[in-house]
Amino acid sequence: MKVRELSTFLVQDLSLGGKAFARDDGGRAVFIDRGLPGDTVRARLTKSKKSFAEARYEGLETPGPERIPARCVHVDQCGGCRLQELPYDAQVRLKERQVGEALRHLGGMSAPPVRAIVPAPDPWHYRNKMEFSFMPTVDGPVLGLHERGTFDRIFAQRECWIASPLIMEAVKLTQRFAIAHRWEAYHPGRHDGIVRFLTVRHLQHTQQCAVHLLAASDQVPGLSEWALAIRALSSQMRSVTLGINTSRANVAFAESETVLAGDDHIVEKLCGLEFEVVGNAFLQTNSAQAEHLYEGALAAAQLSGAETVLDLYSGAGTLTLLFARAAGSAVGVESVPHAVERARRNALRNGIAGTRFECGDTRQVLREWARGEREGSVKPDLVVVDPPRAGLHPRVVARVAELKPARIVYVSCNPATFARDAKDFLGYGYQLAEVTPFDMFPHTPHIECVARLEPLRS
Numbered sequence: 455m456k457v458r459e460l461s462t463f464l465v466q467d468l469s470l471g472g473k474a475f476a477r478d479d480g481g482r483a484v485f486i487d488r489g490l491p492g493d494t495v496r497a498r499l500t501k502s503k504k505s506f507a508e509a510r511y512e513g514l515e516t517p518g519p520e521r522i523p524a525r526c527v528h529v530d531q532c533g534g535c536r537l538q539e540l541p542y543d544a545q546v547r548l549k550e551r552q553v554g555e556a557l558r559h560l561g562g563m564s565a566p567p568v569r570a571i572v573p574a575p576d577p578w579h580y581r582n583k584m585e586f587s588f589m590p591t592v593d594g595p596v597l598g599l600h601e602r603g604t605f606d607r608i609f610a611q612r613e614c615w616i617a618s619p620l621i622m623e624a625v626k627l628t629q630r631f632a633i634a635h636r637w638e639a640y641h642p643g644r645h646d647g648i649v650r651f652l653t654v655r656h657l658q659h660t661q662q663c664a665v666h667l668l669a670a671s672d673q674v675p676g677l678s679e680w681a682l683a684i685r686a687l688s689s690q691m692r693s694v695t696l697g698i699n700t701s702r703a704n705v706a707f708a709e710s711e712t713v714l715a716g717d718d719h720i721v722e723k724l725c726g727l728e729f730e731v732v733g734n735a736f737l738q739t740n741s742a743q744a745e746h747l748y749e750g751a752l753a754a755a756q757l758s759g760a761e762t763v764l765d766l767y768s769g770a771g772t773l774t775l776l777f778a779r780a781a782g783s784a785v786g787v788e789s790v791p792h793a794v795e796r797a798r799r800n801a802l803r804n805g806i807a808g809t810r811f812e813c814g815d816t817r818q819v820l821r822e823w824a825r826g827e828r829e830g831s832v833k834p835d836l837v838v839v840d841p842p843r844a845g846l847h848p849r850v851v852a853r854v855a856e857l858k859p860a861r862i863v864y865v866s867c868n869p870a871t872f873a874r875d876a877k878d879f880l881g882y883g884y885q886l887a888e889v890t891p892f893d894m895f896p897h898t899p900h901i902e903c904v905a906r907l908e909p910l911r912s
Contacts, residue, residue, distance in 0.1 A: 455479075455507065460498045462515055465489040470552055470870055472536045472899025478507065487511050487603055490540055491548075492518020510603075520544050525578075531609045533602035535616060535897035542577045546893050549901045553869045553891045561873035561886075569890040572750065575742045577896035581616045582722070583739045585706045586625055586652045588632070588639035595632045595639035597625060597652060605704065606642055616897065618656040623687050624665050628652055631683065635676040640669070642704040648674060650699060651706040655720065655731060656690070658741035662720035664693035666733040668706055672696060681714035693717045697733055708733050724748065725776055727804045735796060736769045740894045747865070747892045747902060748776055754863050754888065754906040755836055757781050764834035764857070766816045766850070767841050771797030773865070775806050777838060783808035785832050789815045820853035838863045845871025848878060855882035862907040867894075869901050876907065885910050 455461060455478055463476035463484060474489030476497075488511035489495045497509035524539050526532070537545050550571035557566035574580055589596045589608035598611035611625050632639075632649065640647035651668040665684050667674070674680075674696070681694040694715040697708025711718075711733050719730045722737060725745050731737050738744035751773065755763075761781040765774040768786030770793050778784035778801075786809070788794050794813040801809045812819055812830065822828035837859045839846060845868060846854075854862065862884060866872035869891075876886050889905035 455499055455502065457499050457502050460496060460512060461509075463489075463495055463497055463509070465491055465493045465495060465518065467491055468537075468548060468552075468899065470556060470899070470901075474511075482507060484509055488536065489514075490518050490521055490537075492520065525615050527612060528599075528609065528614075531601050532599055534599065536899060538615075538897040542573070542896060545577075545896065546571050546573045549893060550891050553889065553901060553903060556869040556873040557876065557886070557889070559873075560870055561877045563876075563886065567886060567888045569888055571891040571893060572743075572746055574740065574893045574896050575746075578615050579618050580658075580740045580742065580896065581618075581621075582657050582741050583653065583655045583737070584614065584617045584621055584625075586611060586654075587706075588637070588647075588649045588651065590639040590641055590647055595637050595649065597629045597632060617654075620656050620663055620688055620690060621654045624654050624663075624684055624691075625652065627683060627687065628665075628667075628680070631676065631680050635680075637674060645702055653706050653733065655737075657720060657722040657731065659723045660721055661690045662692045662722070663688065663690045664695070664716075664720045664731070664733070665691070666695050666697055666708070666711070668697040668699050668708055670698070670700055672698065672712070678714065685715040691716070692720050695733055724772065727775055727779070727800075727806075729770060729772060729800050730796060730803065732796065734792060736793065737772070738894065743892060743894050747894065747904060748773065750890050750892065750904040751838070751863050751865055752776060752780055754890070754904055755780075755838070755861060756906075757836070761835035762832060763836045763838060764832050764859070765838040765840075766854075767839060768797060768811065769793050769840070771800045771809070771811060773838055773840060774809060774811070775801060775804060777836070778806050778809045781836070783810075785809070785830075785834075786811045787816050787819050788813065817847050817850050817853070820850065824853060824856065833857070834859050836861050836863065838865070840865040841871075843868040843871065846875045846878075851875060851878045852882065855879065855884060858909075860909070864903075864905045864907060866903045866905065867900065869903060872903060872905065876905070879907050880910075883910050884908065 465474040474486040483506040494516040496512040501508040601607040640650040653666040656663040763777040763784040774786035823831035884907040892902045894902040
């Protein structure tokens with residue numbers, strides 16, 4: 455088969471990244487950007503290698519036995535909810551199986567100790583944060599999400615079933631206002647224009663909402679009028695801000711932020727603690743399931759109440775404070791200065807003593823502690839790691855093992871990199887005792903896991 459050739463494929467399974475897995479006539483693996491198990495689809499090859507090929511979905515020939523109608527009108531455009539045409543119980547079965555397969559094939563484990571997946575409490579309206587992008591067109595600015603497989607094409611958002619209704623009200627008001635006031639949308643290729651992103655948070659437990667407009671400058675027509683209109687949408691609307699981002703990086707991150715209406719932050723409650731949330735802050739985007747995830751991490755730790763805990767990649771201190779409350783003391787390590795400052799504020803807000811936060815790159819901090827070049831080194835009974843999708847650097851794995859903790863709790867958002875890291879830990883004498891998948895993001899291919907690693911038994 456040649457690149458650009460159109461063929462018919464029977465989808466056998468889904469990959470960890472959510473792509474449909476099929477085989478061509480020669481038995482070679484083919485990964486297609488859309489399709490569900492059992493579907494027969496038409497797809498056009500975009501990449502052809504000796505051992506695999508990639509193809510772009512062109513249409514559905516015959517639906518698979520489990521396929522159901524999509525709830526969202528944007529199913530053919532949006533790259534987000536790729537699994538919404540699969541019943542929810544089938545989605546969680548698939549994700550549980552994928553975690554086991556990742557540990558077998560990438561982690562080299564013949565019988566990985568995978569526990570039953572924890573489904574989300576509600577598969578709809580669960581996201582407490584959504585990021586939307588602006589795109590310039592001849593008819594005015596478009597505000598919505600990225601078209602599937604693109605970085606520079608946006609479709610106008612009409613609905614979203616994983617966001618709250620208030621989030622969509624803020625989006626639709628902004629869409630109307632941007633067209634009426636002729637806002638100039640930023641173009642990520644040409645690097646011209648002004649308005650770039652709209653980030654909306656609507657927290658599940660406190661019901662507090664914040665809207666953050668990100669732009670290349672503050673020269674946005676009718677900015678104050680827009681902010682007051684957003685604030686008037688609901689009594690739950692607590693904060694409206696303008697963030698300035700002048701970089702060429704196409705990410706919704708504010709270099710500076712100005713409050714246009716309301717407060718400078720909102721507050722979420724998780725597991726009995728309160729956490730301040732600002733525009734750039736990281737917070738799990740499914741608050742209800744995040745509580746289950748954190749409870750799972752605490753259970754995996756098997757704490758007695760007197761341990762010293764080291765929390766790596768601690769962010770705004772969510773896990774650090776939860777572990778500090780359950781153990782003797784906890785130290786968090788985080789590389790982003792404003793996140794460290796927010797973590798310290800959260801510790802004071804909740805009155806949790808016995809916590810300390812170190813600002814620095816995890817690999818560097820652990821190296822300096824090991825060499826005696828940095829004060830405040832920790833001899834932990836438990837190490838908690840919650841790294842980004844790329845997982846742990848091999849030297850971080852080595853440094854954690856050198857600390858010889860009695861247990862390691864690994865919170866992962868990528869089963870593939872977790873499997874690789876679990877295999878690396880095995881080389882340093884730590885075995886995987888258990889792993890529990892959590893479905894934080896229904897209708898998407900993403901999977902979160904909580905695992906416990908322990909020293910190998912003699």
